[in-house]
Amino acid sequence: MGNILEVKNVSKAFAGVRACENATLSIKRGSVTSIIGPNGAGKTSLFNLISGAIRPDSGSITFNGTEISKKRPHDISRLGLVRTFQGAKVIRRLSVMENILLAAQDNPGDRLWRVLTPRVRKRFEDQAEERALELLKQVGLESFVDSYAGILSGGQRKLLDLARAMMANPTMLLLDEPFAGVNPALVEKLVEVLQTLKAKHSLTFLLVEHDLETVMNISDEVFVMAQGTVIASGLPDSIYENEVVIDAYLGSRRKSS
Ligand SMILES: Nc1ncnc2c1ncn2[C@@H]1O[C@H](COP(=O)(O)OP(=O)(O)OP(=O)(O)O)[C@@H](O)[C@H]1O
Ligand SMILES: [Mg+2]
Numbered sequence: 001m002g003n004i005l006e007v008k009n010v011s012k013a014f015a016g017v018r019a020c021e022n023a024t025l026s027i028k029r030g031s032v033t034s035i036i037g038p039n040g041a042g043k044t045s046l047f048n049l050i051s052g053a054i055r056p057d058s059g060s061i062t063f064n065g066t067e068i069s070k071k072r073p074h075d076i077s078r079l080g081l082v083r084t085f086q087g088a089k090v091i092r093r094l095s096v097m098e099n100i101l102l103a104a105q106d107n108p109g110d111r112l113w114r115v116l117t118p119r120v121r122k123r124f125e126d127q128a129e130e131r132a133l134e135l136l137k138q139v140g141l142e143s144f145v146d147s148y149a150g151i152l153s154g155g156q157r158k159l160l161d162l163a164r165a166m167m168a169n170p171t172m173l174l175l176d177e178p179f180a181g182v183n184p185a186l187v188e189k190l191v192e193v194l195q196t197l198k199a200k201h202s203l204t205f206l207l208v209e210h211d212l213e214t215v216m217n218i219s220d221e222v223f224v225m226a227q228g229t230v231i232a233s234g235l236p237d238s239i240y241e242n243e244v245v246i247d248a249y250l251g252s253r254r255k256s257s
Contacts, residue, residue, distance in 0.1 A: 004029040004172055004204050005081070010049055010059030010069070011228075019045035021228035022059070027172075027206055032198070034207045034215045036239075037225035038249050043208040044086055046225070047174050051083040052076040063172070080171035084178065086208075088161045092150030096141060096160060099149045100132045101125075103164040128167075135163040138200065139193050155186030159193060166197065172204040179211045187211065191218055216240060224249065 005027040012020045020042045027033050035043050048054045050061055052073040061069040063081050071079075090099050116124065136142050139159040144152065152160060158178055165173055178194075179187050191214065197203060209215050215222060216236040224232040224239060226248040232239060239245055 002029055003027060004064060005050070005206070006060075006062045007046070007050065008060045010046070010056045010061060012045060012049055012054060012056050018042075018228045020049060020056070023225070023228065023230055025223050025230055025233065027204060028221065029204055030202065031220040032194075032205045032207070032218050033221045033223065034209055034219040035223045035225055036209065036212065036215060036249065037231075041225040042228040043225055044176055045228075047083055047176055047208060050076075051081065051174060077168050077170070080169065081174070082165050082168045082170035082172070083174035084161050084165050084176060086176040087180070088157070090149040090152065090157050090160055092148060094149060095146050096136065096144045096149050096152070097129070097132060097146065099160060100136065100164050100167060101128055103167050132163070132167065135166045138166075138197060139163045140189070153183075153186070155182040155190060158182055158186075158190060162193065162197065166201070170201075170203065172206065175205065175207045175209075177209055178207060179209055179214055187214055194218070212240075 003026045007023055007025050010020055010023045011018070023042065023046055035046070037043055045054070049056050049069070052068065052071050052075070056069050059069065060067060063076070063079055066079060068076050068079065068081070091102070094102070133142070133145065136145055139162050141156065141159050141163065144156070149157070149160065179190060182190060194205065198205065207215070207219070219236050221233065222236050222239045223230050224245050231248060232242050232245050234242070
């Protein structure tokens with residue numbers, strides 16, 4: 001077992017705004033871990049730091065024992081740490097298959113494609129397409145392969161987004177609000193798909209999510225962020241009862257629900 005990801009004392013400020021302030025957390029290999037916290041708590045910023053989109057002012061981030069805090073996003077995803085984006089967009093006028101293949105072309109190393117002979121390139125493309133089809137099956141979108149991505153519902157777009165992320169062969173996925181804008185029936189389906197992918201590909205999941213019921217159902221461990229820092233962590237039940245957490249976050253959410 002052990003930890004697959006270690007974030008230690010990571011800080012990042014933007015023109016005086018402290019997006020992350022000594023954020024520290026460890027993620028167990030093979031777990032589903034969630035980060036919750038109010039808007040502006042620094043959750044997406046932490047994902048940006050982990051995935052290499054931005055560099056920390058200080059602190060360290062290790063993935064599988066490798067220091068990644070100064071690496072570029074492509075190099076981090078090549079190590080097997082892949083993220084999805086809050087409110088991820090699909091290209092509506094391309095097919096579902098084209099959307100997913102575009103993601104494959106973004107992959108590192110694919111600059112190589114240009115120097116390949118047409119026949120070798122074709123073979124790579126066929127392999128990518130085969131893999132895409134297999135992943136679309138695993139997320140339950142196979143019947144939409146040739147449909148315009150624009151016809152997909154919010155939840156189906158999240159499924160496409162998952163398949164797209166899986167093209168990079170991750171061992172760990174960072175999902176930023178995977179259930180946002182998804183109707184409740186599809187949330188269940190999405191959870192099922194996450195569990196299937198996890199089992200099939202031995203994945204570790206780190207989620208940022210506001211849907212507390214789902215978070216508490218699926219997480220092995222929950223971290224709570226407020227004002228850029230981790231203020232609590234533990235098993236879902238203990239988080240739900242934690243006074244500090246209730247004050248910072250859950251109180252208002254419980255009242256509103
Ligand atoms: N690129 C940036 N430039 C300036 N400020 C930023 C930048 N990115 C984030 N911030 C600021 O950092 C703070 C944390 O934002 P962040 O997006 O990480 O919060 P969040 O926890 O993901 O919130 P939400 O739940 O609303 O998605 C906010 O005050 C935000 O305005
Ligand atoms: Mg966010």
